[in-house]
Amino acid sequence: MSADQAAAADASDVTVDATGLLCPLPIIELAKAAKGLPAGTAITVLCTDLAARIDVPAWARMTGHEFVGESRTDGEGVALTVRLR
Amino acid sequence: MFLDASGSAPMTNRTLEAFHAGLADGWADPSRLHTESRRARQLVDAAREAFADVLGTRPEHTHLSHSPHTGLERIIAGIFAARRGRDRIVGTAIERDATLLAAHHLAGGNVTTVPVDTLGHVDLDALAAELAVPDVALAAVQHGNHEIGTLQRLDQVAEVTRSANVPLVVDATASIGHGASPEHWDALVANPADWGGPSGLGIVALQPRTRWLPSWPEGDDWAPGGVFVPSVLAAAVALQERTEQLESTTERLRGLVARVRATAATWPGVDVVGDPDERLPHIVTFSCLYVDGESLLSRLDREGIAVGSGSACTTSTLEPSRVLASVGALSHGNVRLGLHPGVTEEQISRLLALMPRVIADLRAEAGAPEL
Incomplete structure (x- = not known):
């Protein structure tokens, strides 16, 4: 992850904790959180199901949002950040 | 089928x-x-x-x-x-x-x-x-x-x-x-x-x-x-x-695959995967947003339709498909069809008529938002 992406992840407006959920549930939680939020909002999803590393970028591509990047969390999982468009 | x-x-x-x-x-x-x-x-x-x-x-x-x-x-x-x-x-x-x-x-x-x-x-x-x-x-x-x-x-x-x-x-x-x-x-x-x-x-x-x-x-x-x-x-x-029978079979199956790809692309939240032209004539793959692959396969099986999937929950390792990951395709809700020469136009029509309802039902059951 680049410094820019790290900064973007830090500046996330909304965090969705999908720890322990299996796909497609983390993506469903992300989509629910995204409903009604304005363009430009950054959302970070915390996941332990690593399929989300594939599916969060794919979700962003399919729904017209921007995938910002991923970083590791303190535990087993990853933090995946998107920016709404 | x-x-x-x-x-x-x-x-x-x-x-x-x-x-x-x-x-x-x-x-x-x-x-x-x-x-x-x-x-x-x-x-x-x-x-x-x-x-x-x-x-x-x-x-x-x-x-x-x-x-x-x-x-x-x-x-x-x-x-x-x-x-x-x-x-x-x-x-x-x-x-x-x-x-x-x-x-x-x-x-x-x-x-x-x-x-x-x-x-x-x-x-x-x-x-x-x-x-x-x-x-x-x-x-x-x-x-x-x-x-x-x-x-x-x-x-x-x-x-x-x-x-x-x-x-x-x-x-x-x-x-x-x-x-x-x-x-x-x-x-x-x-x-x-x-x-x-x-x-x-x-x-x-x-x-x-x-x-x-x-x-x-x-x-x-x-x-x-x-x-x-x-x-x-x-x-x-x-x-x-x-x-x-290669020429006639290939042409027919290629037509069915093209029809599946074109139809699936019109369903909301469905990702059609692979090269549209430079492809095997009998394989077609798409992934459905917010749908659990295992539930999808079971539901189709109850309807008497056998399909394949590369979604993590359908594999023995519970790992998402390396192939889907490598092309950046959605890995959940994946359906893979392999058409043998006996597959008919009517069978594909039945599948295509059924799929939107199955996808909508499974999304509703999972509490997914509207697309």
Whole structure:
């Protein structure tokens, strides 16, 4: 992850904790959180199901949002950040 | 209706008859000297000639193995052994597990995978850069991908491997019997079960120039303990039948696949995967946002429809498909159809009519938001 992406992840407006959920549930939680939020909002999803590393970028591509990047969390999982468009 | 003909397909009556004839006439051990053995041996030899003919090589360079998996293992091991001093294996990111497992086992993890683009075509510049380092024993590149259907441009791949003097091993286990055989390879592996022959048989074809050394105790015997003659005969007859009907079948299945792709693309939140044109004629894959793959397969199974999937929850390892990940496709809610020649327009119509309701039901059950 680049410094820019790290900064973007830090500046996330909304965090969705999908720890322990299996796909497609983390993506469903992300989509629910995204409903009604304005363009430009950054959302970070915390996941332990690593399929989300594939599916969060794919979700962003399919729904017209921007995938910002991923970083590791303190535990087993990853933090995946998107920016709404 | 069976729409999962990828790696296995229903046998036709003609293939079943050949199998029975093989049981009646080919029960003897082909390696012995009496009349009964000679008859069994003649059946195997005739089949090998038929395979060689379709694959574009000579019978003496066409070997039978106990499965496509062991065929891949043996040819990768055989070429690796002949390339002493070169200890790295290069493959594409979307090769079969069998290929990459064999490579890792032999090269002690010294394996490089070359990325593919979003349609599944290997990055030729990246491949050339890997092969420019003179430590590469062989390159493994699939012909057609078993999950997303994309056909590699093997003419261009072979230019790269040839100019680097690296043998090219082509996994054609998903493509032989479904279109013209590839022309550019040093070694090729085919899977008779994929074209409607019996399972438990693999075919390895080599070019006369291809150097290999047996790295197994049985020397040049590729199938220690012998092959099952009825399977070999049935596999050859199945391939002959497919070859005779290739043009009409391919055109028809290509039309059905195009129809599935076009229709699925109109469903909200559905990702259609693979190259639209340069593809196997019988494989079609799409992924449905917010849908659990296992529930989808079970629901279709209750409707009497058998499909495949690369979603994590449908695999034995619970890992998402490496192929879907490599092309950046959605990995959940994945449906893979493999159409055999008996699939009808009506069956596809029924599936296409049913899918939107199934997807909507499963999304509602999972509490997914509107798309």
